[in-house]
Amino acid sequence: MNNSEVQKGESHIIVEIIQYIPNAVLSKTIIKKTTGNITASSFDAGEELAEKTSPFDNYIQIIDGSAEIIINEKIHKLNLGQGIVIPAHTKHCINANVQFKMISTIIKSGYED
Numbered sequence: 001m002n003n004s005e006v007q008k009g010e011s012h013i014i015v016e017i018i019q020y021i022p023n024a025v026l027s028k029t030i031i032k033k034t035t036g037n038i039t040a041s042s043f044d045a046g047e048e049l050a051e052k053t054s055p056f057d058n059y060i061q062i063i064d065g066s067a068e069i070i071i072n073e074k075i076h077k078l079n080l081g082q083g084i085v086i087p088a089h090t091k092h093c094i095n096a097n098v099q100f101k102m103i104s105t106i107i108k109s110g111y112e113d
Contacts, residue, residue, distance in 0.1 A: 020044055023047070025096075028041075034108070036105070036106050036108045039104045040102070040103055042099070043067070043099060043100055045096055045098050045099045046096060046097075047096045049093055050093060052091070053089060056106050058086040059083060059086075060085075060102050062080055062082055062083070064101035066079045068094070070095070
């Protein structure tokens with residue numbers, strides 16, 4: 001079994017598949033395919049993902065705590081259960097003012113439409 005991915009065909013509690021690590025951002029792959037991937041991440045308070053641009057849409061859903069998602073310099077505060085699509089080719093960053101966990105879903109196909 002590949003320990004970096006969640007066991008297929010087995011149920012799990014999504015918020016429990018990844019833990020908080022002090023002063024760190026931790027990620028665990030749920031599914032990784034050439035057409036896209038789903039990742040769970042935990043952010044300790046004070047951590048961030050630096051500004052970047054992705055060629056693909058990225059759906060973020062908060063599964064614990066709350067986060068600050070900045071898209072093209074506009075701040076979005078997301079709480080537990082909320083989600084947002086970060087559009088392809090936009091500058092964005094993620095800040096953890098408090099610790100939080102999220103699911104990130106990136107779809108790499110369908111852009112030819």
